[in-house]
Amino acid sequence: MTKNLVVVTAGLSLPSSTRLLADRLTEATRRQVRQEDLDIRVIELRELANQIAQNMVTGFPGPRLRDAIEAVTGADGLIAVTPVFTGSYNGLFKSFFDVIDKEALAGTPVLIAATGGSARHSLMLEHAMRPLFAYLRAIVMPTAVYAASEDWGTGGDSALDSRVDRAAAELAALVEARPLGHASAAEETVVPFAQQLAALSSEE
Template identity: 55%
Template sequence: MKPLTVVAVNAGLSEPSSTRLLVDRLAEATVAALDGREVQVQVIDLRDLAVDLGASMAAGFATGAAAPAVRSVQNADALIAATPVFNGSYSGLFKAFFDLVDVDAMTATPVLIAATGGSPRHSMVLDHALRPLFSYLRTVVVPTGVYAASEDWAASSGDTTALAERIDRAAGQLAALLGATAPSSAEQSPPEHDGTASAEAAGIANFARLLGGS
């Protein structure tokens, strides 16, 4: 069976980066949810492409190192996209990169969206900025977006358990779109107990197929 390709786009600028940390956690959870499938994960750090992205915007098409990065996203089986929040929205670097993606190249591609910020107040960026962007690109965005505020990483002040649960839930939804099988424990449960999870996975997959055929 052909390996699944999951591409993760990290728009974090600092080093170390909480956005990159979130990307790594999401990628690991997705691989775990795809238990039994061979998965190849590629992480694209946009900070390394900043100069080429500027040149590409001026040229009107992807040039330099930005070109293979864009091709990787367009050819991916699934995408994880994460950005820090700047002025209430995604970063300029994040927008510049996805402005280079062909609007027809990602139709029905499963996408997991994520963002980081200093305050929980910015969590709505997922629904107000990221979802519309990827809807325009005709992708299928999983229901659970993951936002991590600074306090979510600190066990003393944030709710690290809640963040871990959101990461696992979103990764599970991405895996469902990729055709992952349900965990063995769920398979052994009586139908009346696992019907909700099965219905959710089936509904997401059906929506993806409908979108791909439109």
């Protein structure tokens, strides 16, 4: 019985501390899900930036973006990680979730996390990320994980690991409990644009 864990990371650099945090959370969750086979997929939003921008203006996703959307909306659990830009999530992160149907993540367990240069930006998780996923009716884990620059050093590493393990345990418990075959927007049929135009023409 396989469950799907999808990891969305919005880091822009390569290598990226955002991806590093996403990998830690993914591995910790994989260790915690003991009773299920876990299929893990990582989505790097920087690789989809052009298609996300095109979707914002046309309303239609390109093939790679559509595939990513279907993976996210069909997931049994989601890890969402973004760098902090101007006190909030970055624009690429927000744009990706803007192009997903607002009902598609209802009931999906989500672990939210962020990276930044200073610990003073950690409240972004509560005033920006948590409300975003609450609006999308996802189930947001009580423990959110923020990693500042100092957390990657020797002194802060154990504290970061503790937060990662606690958040992963919360997500793993809900992934294991989620029933198979849950409904998602990924199952809906998308009508091609040409077909929509034809239908409009026939009504005139």
